Amino acid sequence: xxxxxxxxxxxxxxxxxxxxxxxxxxxxxxxxxxxxxxxxxxxxxxxxxxxxxxxxxxxxxxxxxxxxxxxxxxxxxxxxxxxxxxxxxxxxxxxxxxxxxxxxxxxxxxxxxxxxxxxxxxxxxxxxxxxxxxxxxxxxxxxxxxxxxxxxxxxxxxxxxxxxxxxxxxxxxxxxxxxxxxxxxxxxxxxxxxxxxxxxxxxxxxxxxxxxxxxxxxxxxxxxxxxxxxxxxxxxxxxxxxxxxxxxxxxxxxxxxxxxxxxxxxxxxxxxxxxxxxxxxxxxxxxxxxxxxxxxxxxxxxxxxxxxxxxxxxxxxxxxxxxxxxxxxxxxxxxxxxxxxxxxxxxxxxxxxxxxxxxxxxxxxxxxxxxx
Amino acid sequence: xxxxxxxxxxxxxxxxxxxxxxxxxxxxxxxxxxxxxxxxxxxxxxxxxxxxxxxxxxxxxxxxxxxxxxxxxxxxxxxxxxxxxxxxxxxxxxxxxxxxxxxxxxxxxxxxxxxxxxxxxxxxxxxxxxxxxxxxxxxxxxxxxxxxxxxxxxxxxxxxxxxxxxxxxxxxxxxxxxxxxxxxxxxxxxxxxxxxxxxxxxxxxxxxxxxxxxxxxxxxxxxxxxxxxxxxxxxxxxxxxxxxxxxxxxxxxxxxxxxx
Amino acid sequence: xxxxxxxxxxxxxxxxxxxxxxxxxxxxxxxxxxxxxxxxxxxxxxxxxxxxxxxxxxxxxxxxxxxxxxxxxxxxxxxxxxxxxxxxxxxxxxxxxxxxxxxxxxxxxxxxxxxxxxxxxxxxxxxxxxxxxxxxxxxxxxxxxxxxxxxxxxxxxxxxxxxxxxxxxxxxxxxxxxxxxxxxxxxxxxxxxxxxxxxxxxxxxxxxxxxxxxxxxxxxxxxxxxxxxxxxxxxxxxxxxxxxxxxxxxxxxxxxxxxxxxxxxxxxxxxxxxxxxxxxxxxxxxxxxxxxx
Numbered sequence: 001x002x003x004x005x006x007x008x009x010x011x012x013x014x015x016x017x018x019x020x021x022x023x024x025x026x027x028x029x030x031x032x033x034x035x036x037x038x039x040x041x042x043x044x045x046x047x048x049x050x051x052x053x054x055x056x057x058x059x060x061x062x063x064x065x066x067x068x069x070x071x072x073x074x075x076x077x078x079x080x081x082x083x084x085x086x087x088x089x090x091x092x093x094x095x096x097x098x099x100x101x102x103x104x105x106x107x108x109x110x111x112x113x114x115x116x117x118x119x120x121x122x123x124x125x126x127x128x129x130x131x132x133x134x135x136x137x138x139x140x141x142x143x144x145x146x147x148x149x150x151x152x153x154x155x156x157x158x159x160x161x162x163x164x165x166x167x168x169x170x171x172x173x174x175x176x177x178x179x180x181x182x183x184x185x186x187x188x189x190x191x192x193x194x195x196x197x198x199x200x201x202x203x204x205x206x207x208x209x210x211x212x213x214x215x216x217x218x219x220x221x222x223x224x225x226x227x228x229x230x231x232x233x234x235x236x237x238x239x240x241x242x243x244x245x246x247x248x249x250x251x252x253x254x255x256x257x258x259x260x261x262x263x264x265x266x267x268x269x270x271x272x273x274x275x276x277x278x279x280x281x282x283x284x285x286x287x288x289x290x291x292x293x294x295x296x297x298x299x300x301x302x303x304x305x306x307x308x309x310x311x312x313x314x315x316x317x318x319x320x321x322x323x324x325x326x327x328x329x330x331x332x333x334x335x336x337x338x339x340x341x342x343x344x345x346x347x348x349x350x351x352x353x354x355x356x357x358x359x360x361x362x363x364x365x366x367x368x369x370x371x372x
Numbered sequence: 373x374x375x376x377x378x379x380x381x382x383x384x385x386x387x388x389x390x391x392x393x394x395x396x397x398x399x400x401x402x403x404x405x406x407x408x409x410x411x412x413x414x415x416x417x418x419x420x421x422x423x424x425x426x427x428x429x430x431x432x433x434x435x436x437x438x439x440x441x442x443x444x445x446x447x448x449x450x451x452x453x454x455x456x457x458x459x460x461x462x463x464x465x466x467x468x469x470x471x472x473x474x475x476x477x478x479x480x481x482x483x484x485x486x487x488x489x490x491x492x493x494x495x496x497x498x499x500x501x502x503x504x505x506x507x508x509x510x511x512x513x514x515x516x517x518x519x520x521x522x523x524x525x526x527x528x529x530x531x532x533x534x535x536x537x538x539x540x541x542x543x544x545x546x547x548x549x550x551x552x553x554x555x556x557x558x559x560x561x562x563x564x565x566x567x568x569x570x571x572x573x574x575x576x577x578x579x580x581x582x583x584x585x586x587x588x589x590x591x592x593x594x595x596x597x598x599x600x601x602x603x604x605x606x607x608x609x610x611x612x613x614x615x616x617x618x619x620x621x622x623x624x625x626x627x628x629x630x631x632x
Numbered sequence: 633x634x635x636x637x638x639x640x641x642x643x644x645x646x647x648x649x650x651x652x653x654x655x656x657x658x659x660x661x662x663x664x665x666x667x668x669x670x671x672x673x674x675x676x677x678x679x680x681x682x683x684x685x686x687x688x689x690x691x692x693x694x695x696x697x698x699x700x701x702x703x704x705x706x707x708x709x710x711x712x713x714x715x716x717x718x719x720x721x722x723x724x725x726x727x728x729x730x731x732x733x734x735x736x737x738x739x740x741x742x743x744x745x746x747x748x749x750x751x752x753x754x755x756x757x758x759x760x761x762x763x764x765x766x767x768x769x770x771x772x773x774x775x776x777x778x779x780x781x782x783x784x785x786x787x788x789x790x791x792x793x794x795x796x797x798x799x800x801x802x803x804x805x806x807x808x809x810x811x812x813x814x815x816x817x818x819x820x821x822x823x824x825x826x827x828x829x830x831x832x833x834x835x836x837x838x839x840x841x842x843x844x845x846x847x848x849x850x851x852x853x854x855x856x857x858x859x860x861x862x863x864x865x866x867x868x869x870x871x872x873x874x875x876x877x878x879x880x881x882x883x884x885x886x887x888x889x890x891x892x893x894x895x896x897x898x899x900x901x902x903x904x905x906x907x908x909x910x911x912x913x914x915x916x917x918x919x920x921x922x923x924x925x
Contacts, residue, residue: 008719062641080682084646194675194850197778276391312391323776333848336685340765343687343717346891347710347747347906351809351828353892354874359803455786462790477794481801484794491797492790498800498866520801 023068037061046261046290047071051331052078053191053210054085055260055289072212076332083191092245092254093182096264096287098162100241103291106166107234108268114163119239120291166236167266167283176235176268176281197323204326208303209287211329213295219319220301227317228305231270232284239263239291263288265296269304271311282311378440380405380546380578386425386435395421397602398435405545408572408579410593410610412586412625418602419582420550426580427467427548428457439546462492466539466547470554472531475538476523482509482534483519489542508537512567529560533567540571549581553588565591586626590614598622649696649729655679659697659852663843666854671816672784673767678850688721688746689847691763695725695744698759698843704732706740711748711889711906718746737909747810749831751888751910754840756857762825764846767853769813769823789821792864800869809874815862816855829863830873830889836861880905883914884921 024031038045038061048060052075060078067073103119106112132138170176180201187202195203208216223230241259248255265286272279284304286296305319306326319325328334379402388395396418403409411419424430426437428449437449442464449457461467469475476485486505487495495501506516512533523531532552539547552568553561569592572579583589589596589610596613598606598621606619617623647653655677662676681689699705705725709718713735721744722733734740737752746763754760770780773791783791792813799807812829816822824835825844835842835855842855855861865871879886881902888910890903902923905911915924 008714008716009723012716012719012723058641076684079680081644083680084650084652086652191677191680193677196675323778327777332680333685336687336689337765337848338686339684340686343746344710344715345747345826347828347889348810348826350890350892350906351830351874355805355807355809359805359807362804454782458786458788480794480798483801484798487797488790488794491793492788496793496867498797499868501797502801 023066032065034058034061034065037064043291044069044071044074046292047213047295048074048078050289050292050295051075051210051212052082054078054082072331072335076335079332087192089246089249090186091257092247094242094244094260094262094287096238096242096262097165097168098243099238099262099264100259101163101238102240102261104163104236104238104240105234106236108166108236109169112166112169163238165238165266167268170235170268170281174278174280176283177271177277179283195326197326199322199326204303204306204322205285205287207326207329208299211299211326212331212334213292213298215329215331215334216298216302217294219305219325220298222317223301223305223319228308228315228320230267230284230301230304232267232301232304233269234297235266235268235283237263237265237293237296239293261290263290263292263296265293265300267297267300267304282307377404378446379403380407380440381426381580382438382446383426384436384438386422386432386437388421388425388430389433394418394602396425396432399425399599399604400435401597401604401607403546403578403580405578406576407595408577408581408593410589410596411580411582411599412584412589412596413599414584414625417599419584419599421602422599423548423550423580423582427461427465462489463542464544464546466536466544468532468535468539468547468549468552470551472523472528472535475535476531478523481520481522482514482526485523485534485538486541489538493542504541505537508541509534511540511571512537527560528556529564532556532564536568536571540575540577543575544577546578546580549579551583551585552581553583553585561588568592586614598625646728648701649699649725650682651679651693651696656697659693662852663694663697663854666843666852667841667856669820670856670859671814671820671822671853673822673846673851673853675850676852678847681847683720683724685848686765687717688744688763690845690849690852691744691746691761691847692721692724692845693847694761694843694845694852695742696729698761699725699729699731699742701729701731703741704734704739706734706737706743706909707745708743708748708750708907708909709746710891711750712908714908735909736913737907747826747828748889748906749827749834751885751905751907752913754838756839758840760838760840760842762827762842762844764823764825764844764851765848766811767823767844767846767849767851769811769821784820787819789815789864792821793866796864796866796869800866806865806869806871812871813864815864817859817861821864822853822855828874828889829871832861832863832871833873876903878903879921880911880914881921881923883911883919883924885911885914885919 038057041064044064045057045060048063048071049055049057052060052063059081060074063074063077064071066077101114101117103121104114104117106116167176171178188200190203190206239261241261243259244257245254246257247253267284269282269284271282282304284300286299286303288296288299302319302325305317306322308315308320381403383399383401386399387397399422401409411422413419421430425432428437438446439449440446452460467475483502483505486508487501490501490504506519509516509519514530514533523534526534553564556564565588571577581592593610595608596610597604598613598619600621606613606617606622613622614626617626659676662674666672666674678690678693681692683689683692695705705722706713707718707722709715712718725731726733737743737750741757742759742761743750744761744763749760768780770783770791773795774780774783783789796806799805808829810828811823811826812832814822814824814832814835824832837858837860838855839857841857844853863871876890880888880890882904885905888905888907891906893902893904895902
């Protein structure tokens with residue numbers, strides 16, 4: 001006699017118990033602390049905050065731990081929590097010109113007000129495995145730190161004064177298109193309303209800002225290889241602390257909610273001009289929570305590529321296809337749908353099996369008939 | 373065509389700017405039922421832009437296009453709703469593109485390509501759709517046993533003929549053609565032109581054909597307009613324009629290109 | 633959500649059925665609109681759920697929005713109550729809404745399903761909630777949302793028939809076996825979610841309200857009770873459902889949808905009802921198939 005398999009409930013319970021065990025790993029070793037994750041796996045935490053669209057270092061560290069280091073899983077945990085949070089209102093737009101800058105580089109000018117500030121970067125490191133780190137040592141942390149002021153988060157030195165943005169310097173001469181003025185309207189919120197194509201700038205930037213780093217990197221890279229080439233220059237990349245300011249309608253004045261760390265990239269791109277507009281540079285914009293230059297730069301490249309219509313350019317490449325780019329850049333959506341193929345599909349497969357068998361029988365009959 | 377007949381399509385003062393670049397400047401023209409109008413000019417002269425404007429694929433910066441609907445009323449196409457305009461495009465109009473991959477569904481069989489318009493207007497009998505498709509494949513000289521092959525297996529000339537069948541199956545009154553013989557071998561071109569000429573006469577089609585090839589204009593069209601830098605610089609009966617061009621530019625065009 | 637400090641990290645507690653009331657109201661508005669325009673895909677601001685996209689987040693949000701404290705919930709996947717994803721979703725609502733759950737189709741007031749419609753005829757006081765992966769029936773013919781929206785608005789469904797035409801021309805059959813497109817109330821063409829076409833006739837004139845939720849794609853659509861639902865076909869190739877050669881090996885039912893079970897590696901197979909509740913109930917009533925106990 002046949003008895004159908006049952007006990008899904010118990011199997012799930014056991015699987016999750018096993019998962020918890022594996023997450024903990026060797027119990028003779030101390031459990032990793034959230035403070036350790038936050039302090040030593042900073043860039044992982046930053047990525048989880050950026051793509052999770054929630055600036056909370058402690059929760060992001062928890063998510064990294066709970067996800068066993070699987071960052072997309074960690075982002076997913078943060079998103080599922082974020083969605084339950086009430087909305088009090090919209091902050092004022094971040095003013096990155098008043099950023100407490102911890103790193104700032106420009107590829108367009110050798111020297112500029114505020115100077116270049118290398119800050120904490122992998123750039124120019126020799127990618128040689130440092131076995132000293134493996135032994136629990138600190139690695140080479142010697143070196144002269146530049147002036148430090150206001151460096152209250154971690155020990156990254158910050159420049160003492162606000163630095164003007166390169167695009168603002170270019171803007172004084174009218175050499176670069178102006179940043180669109182804030183019309184004061186409440187921006188579209190992609191987490192609170194369904195997106196319809198074509199989209200406005202706020203929607204595009206929001207979607208890219210939480211988009212998958214690897215996906216944007218590949219698309220941005222494709223524009224450099226000639227698929228919608230935009231002749232980009234890094235006008236400026238800056239990373240540092242920005243104040244979040246919230247206007248409380250009931251109070252009628254602004255309050256500072258604290259600071260967040262962001263990376264901003266302004267790409268400066270070529271443009272020939274038109275009848276109405278004299279020749280000037282255009283820009284692509286990237287802004288990401290935490291220190292994540294690769295993502296900010298990729299975002300800026302893709303953002304620029306998506307502006308082809310507005311700038312009267314030809315559409316020729318994948319990175320310019322708004323609906324394609326934006327509707328596939330969310331890794332939580334992507335991973336869910338790809339992985340759902342693991343779920344049972346017995347019923348549909350049965351229907352396909354039946355049809356293939358029937359068609360094969362018909363085919364065989366036809367062959368027989370032809371042979372006779 | 374007789375003088376008493378009323379125009380099928382009327383364009384008035386059509387202009388289109390792309391930013392600083394001008395695609396089309398103040399173009400007015402009329403097309404009569406059963407008439408073939410050729411739009412000629414070099415590449416960049418604005419003739420393709422004009423075709424897109426006339427077929428409402430592009431919205432003009434200024435000016436308008438009117439069309440005589442089946443009820444006899446000359447109607448500003450901009451006043452039609454999207455539904456009416458799309459119905460018009462898939463029943464009363466056709467559009468034959470230079471690149472058949474843009475005008476055909478390359479992964480759909482020849483029969484499905486021809487049948488699509490019929491299904492779009494409500495045909496729901498597989499046998500009848502197939503019969504009609506077979507009839508049209510015959511008219512464009514595609515063997516009936518190719519009905520289930522998709523156009524990827526077809527030669528360039530066959531693809532173009534299939535595209536024509538796909539457009540004509542709903543008996544349109546007006547067909548737009550954008551360089552329909554472009555990119556084909558000379559012998560294939562000649563056969564296709566013969567076929568088009570035959571179908572146009574048999575069905576009494578009005579055609580607006582864009583071509584840079586004056587020989588095509590000579591063979592197919594009754595009247596022609598010559599475009600340069602977005603403007604119509606000369607217009608008239610085809611033979612007249614080609615044999616006795618008024619404008620210096622047309623003279624140059626005819627003398628440098630033509631051996632017809 | 634509310635948070636209170638317990639120990640090191642704040643404890644997190646969630647609202648009834650997880651979603652906050654504002655969100656549920658937003659979803660209910662979308663559901664009402666969907667009922668008012670049968671078969672039309674209503675965009676809604678789908679939330680990010682604590683389960684992956686593609687695993688039923690749309691169905692879960694619809695269920696959360698219609699569930700009341702007195703409801704009795706049944707969750708099935710592939711027709712069965714004990715498949716892993718059905719278990720996980722049922723557990724989610726037991727935890728977050730503390731509603732009564734059941735495996736009995738007749739006892740349930742809300743049934744969330746993936747890929748099947750129960751064999752037992754539904755009633756007017758029941759709601760069937762479908763999980764939908766891709767709500768757009770035209771998606772695989774035309775991937776662009778901007779274009780498919782137009783096609784629906786103008787009721788341009790020729791392309792859909794081109795697909796069916798191609799099936800017949802190439803295979804001699806309409807080769808679509810599941811997610812078979814339907815026309816709802818004589819207007820919108822709709823994807824019934826990946827149910828086998830065997831189940832399509834059950835949608836027509838059903839007394840139960842049928843709601844469809846697609847979370848990742850942010851769409852809700854509906855078939856109100858007693859609505860005409862017609863599977864697309866040709867006059868000379870009418871819509872047909874598959875018939876199984878044998879009755880269910882456990883309960884002897886004919887005319888039910890069967891799963892094929894592979895018994896050994898020598899070609900041994902049996903066919904049993906995919907609807908486990910239907911099959912168990914019949915066995916309890918004394919019906920036996922050839923391999924039943």
